[in-house]
Amino acid sequence: MSIMSPPPIMEPPSDAVIPIAIAGARRHSTARHAIPLYLSIAPFYILFAIFGLFPLAFSLYLSFQKWDGIGTMQFVGLHQFTYLLTDAYFWQSIVNTLEIWLLANIPMLTVSVVLAFLLASPLVKLRSFYRIAFFLPHITSLVALAIIFSSLFSNQFGLLNALLTVLRLPRIAWLSDPWGIKIALAAMIFWRSLGYHALIFMAGLQNIPSVLYEAAQIDGATSRQIFARITLPLLRPVILFTVITSTISGMQVFTEPQVLLGNDGGPGRQGMTMVLYLYQQAFANYQFGYGAAIGWGLFAVIALFSLLNWIVVQRPGKHQS
Amino acid sequence: MIVSKMVKKSIRWHIQIKSVVLHIILLLGTAISLFPFYWLIVMATRKSSDIFSYPPKLVFGSQLWENIVHVWLAINFFGAFTNTLLVACTETVLVVFFCSLAGFTFAKFTFRGKNPLFVILLVTMMIPSQLSAVPSFVLMARLGWVSSFKALIVPGMVTAFGIFWMRQYASSSVPGELIDAGRIDGCGHFRLYWHIALPVLRPALAFLGIFTFIHAWNDYMWPLIILNDPAKYTLQVALSQLNGIYSTDYGMVMAGALLATIPLLIIFLLGSRHFIANIAAGALKE
Numbered sequence: 001m002s003i004m005s006p007p008p009i010m011e012p013p014s015d016a017v018i019p020i021a022i023a024g025a026r027r028h029s030t031a032r033h034a035i036p037l038y039l040s041i042a043p044f045y046i047l048f049a050i051f052g053l054f055p056l057a058f059s060l061y062l063s064f065q066k067w068d069g070i071g072t073m074q075f076v077g078l079h080q081f082t083y084l085l086t087d088a089y090f091w092q093s094i095v096n097t098l099e100i101w102l103l104a105n106i107p108m109l110t111v112s113v114v115l116a117f118l119l120a121s122p123l124v125k126l127r128s129f130y131r132i133a134f135f136l137p138h139i140t141s142l143v144a145l146a147i148i149f150s151s152l153f154s155n156q157f158g159l160l161n162a163l164l165t166v167l168r169l170p171r172i173a174w175l176s177d178p179w180g181i182k183i184a185l186a187a188m189i190f191w192r193s194l195g196y197h198a199l200i201f202m203a204g205l206q207n208i209p210s211v212l213y214e215a216a217q218i219d220g221a222t223s224r225q226i227f228a229r230i231t232l233p234l235l236r237p238v239i240l241f242t243v244i245t246s247t248i249s250g251m252q253v254f255t256e257p258q259v260l261l262g263n264d265g266g267p268g269r270q271g272m273t274m275v276l277y278l279y280q281q282a283f284a285n286y287q288f289g290y291g292a293a294i295g296w297g298l299f300a301v302i303a304l305f306s307l308l309n310w311i312v313v314q315r316p317g318k319h320q321s
Numbered sequence: 322m323i324v325s326k327m328v329k330k331s332i333r334w335h336i337q338i339k340s341v342v343l344h345i346i347l348l349l350g351t352a353i354s355l356f357p358f359y360w361l362i363v364m365a366t367r368k369s370s371d372i373f374s375y376p377p378k379l380v381f382g383s384q385l386w387e388n389i390v391h392v393w394l395a396i397n398f399f400g401a402f403t404n405t406l407l408v409a410c411t412e413t414v415l416v417v418f419f420c421s422l423a424g425f426t427f428a429k430f431t432f433r434g435k436n437p438l439f440v441i442l443l444v445t446m447m448i449p450s451q452l453s454a455v456p457s458f459v460l461m462a463r464l465g466w467v468s469s470f471k472a473l474i475v476p477g478m479v480t481a482f483g484i485f486w487m488r489q490y491a492s493s494s495v496p497g498e499l500i501d502a503g504r505i506d507g508c509g510h511f512r513l514y515w516h517i518a519l520p521v522l523r524p525a526l527a528f529l530g531i532f533t534f535i536h537a538w539n540d541y542m543w544p545l546i547i548l549n550d551p552a553k554y555t556l557q558v559a560l561s562q563l564n565g566i567y568s569t570d571y572g573m574v575m576a577g578a579l580l581a582t583i584p585l586l587i588i589f590l591l592g593s594r595h596f597i598a599n600i601a602a603g604a605l606k607e
Contacts, residue, residue, distance in 0.1 A: 040514070041426055043479045044442065056452070056453050069459070069462075119347070125344070133351040139586075144578040157373040165375070259561050275542075283458075292456060
């Protein structure tokens with residue numbers, strides 16, 4: 001500790017509190033007044049301790065056991081984790097999840113930024129109509145969505161194949177082909193999250209001072225230049241936010257492949273995502289210990305990619321400043 | 322004079338072309354965005370043999386009623402519907418109450434440990450819930466809550482997001498003078514909440530309510546894990562079973578999906594203006 005460090009803040013003696021309390025801190029708590037305050041916020045912390053913290057600790061304990069959920073647990077040390085690291089199916093599920101994420105989110109984030117830019121144009125009439133139309137997919141249930149898309153991408157009679165036939169192109173067995181499966185899953189994610197992200201970007205656009213646009217217009221900048229030189233750089237924090245949240249949700253994709261392809265992730269397990277694998281191992285094969293270990297693997301992957309994302313999106317900003 | 326008029330005319334013309342192109346792009350996007358809903362309705366009104374025909378039938382059929390009857394005969398649709406409604410409504414009321422009370426308290430009062438407690442709350446938002454799917458199920462089994470709605474409602478009846486959202490709204494909208502005045506009149510904390518905070522918080526309550534209801538209505542993985550008794554199925558689980566068992570009877574499955582989607586669309590369209598503005602603002606505040 002250096003000599004120059006500021007003196008520690010002392011608790012004021014009790015008689016010094018009284019004038020302050022009269023002056024402004026009328027809502028300052030005394031022990032008796034504080035009880036209702038703690039009671040008001042207590043439900044969250046109690047529920048989190050029981051249904052959040054305890055399962056987390058128990059999950060760590062479980063991942064050192066072999067257990068089918070009914071018989072007795074058997075301590076196996078680090079076996080579940082060493083098995084996890086050598087489990088080809090787990091690695092495949094990571095790769096599948098990432099491929100689906102890339103296929104869905106890179107086009108989705110790109111298109112949603114452009115869409116937000118278009119929607120923010122003063123020329124747009126009936127803006128609230130477009131907002132509702134683009135947002136509607138986001139509130140649709142994933143189960144219903146997967147059922148609808150199963151008919152669009154159906155191998156034999158799907159609407160997409162009908163379209164290909166009209167265009168005199170060969171049909172594609174979407175739901176048997178490794179990339180077909182991933183494209184179908186990515187299309188669902190794209191369709192459901194496009195409008196939501198466009199709205200977030202629109203809110204971000206509204207925070208950009210209009211003076212900047214006016215100045216650029218006076219200087220004769222084209223729409224494309226304004227978009228690339230003003231909109232995109234100033235939207236960077238919002239882009240960072242959407243990339244991180246879409247990564248976290250993309251790592252947790254479950255319902256789409258489970259409903260579309262079943263617990264095994266379809267032909268060649270091409271639609272097997274990380275969370276689907278956890279579900280299959282724990283709740284279809286009753287490997288509770290292994291399921292818990294997969295949960296920790298999932299956590300590690302999410303943490304890693306959130307960090308990576310943050311570094312990648314953050315870096316160009318530093319160069320500019 | 323003439324030159325400047327011509328320039329003005331050409332600029333106006335230019336803007337009009339731009340506007341037309343812009344609206345064509347947006348309308349195309351809207352068509353893509355809404356097409357799956359249209360297609361859902363088309364399939365729900367047709368026989369399976371129509372759906373599997375080529376060229377595909379792109380207009381509404383007349384089989385909607387038959388398909389709906391098939392759904393009702395195949396699964397306990399009404400039961401699943403009331404189960405979902407019960408779970409979603411209960412959870413919505415509880416979330417709105419507990420989160421607004423806690424958010425108001427965090428926004429307007431000081432007490433020992435307030436800041437660390439709020440940081441803890443923010444940190445909990447970052448823990449992915451699937452991580453502990455297995456131990457949570459084991460816990461529910463120990464509590465005897467498997468196939469019980471308690472397992473769906475209780476863990477989610479107060480959320481970190483909801484408290485955060487309510488705190489943000491309350492700190493700027495509930496006037497401190499009113500609270501002080503209430504205090505002088507001898508109001509306790511809960512009466513301050515009920516008589517002063519709640520009326521002002523109404524728009525935020527509406528948003529959080531719709532948000533919670535939609536999430537509860539669409540929740541799938543946790544109900545799938547926890548509900549083993551078909552009589553307790555929620556709509557999403559029932560729909561997924563319907564799809565798994567009767568995958569060849571497309572018309573019927575689509576009618577089921579349509580019935581499960583309509584209530585949500587109605588609720589969303591009723592509150593859409595407010596909801597859409599808030600969801601983007603809320604996301605950016607995080």
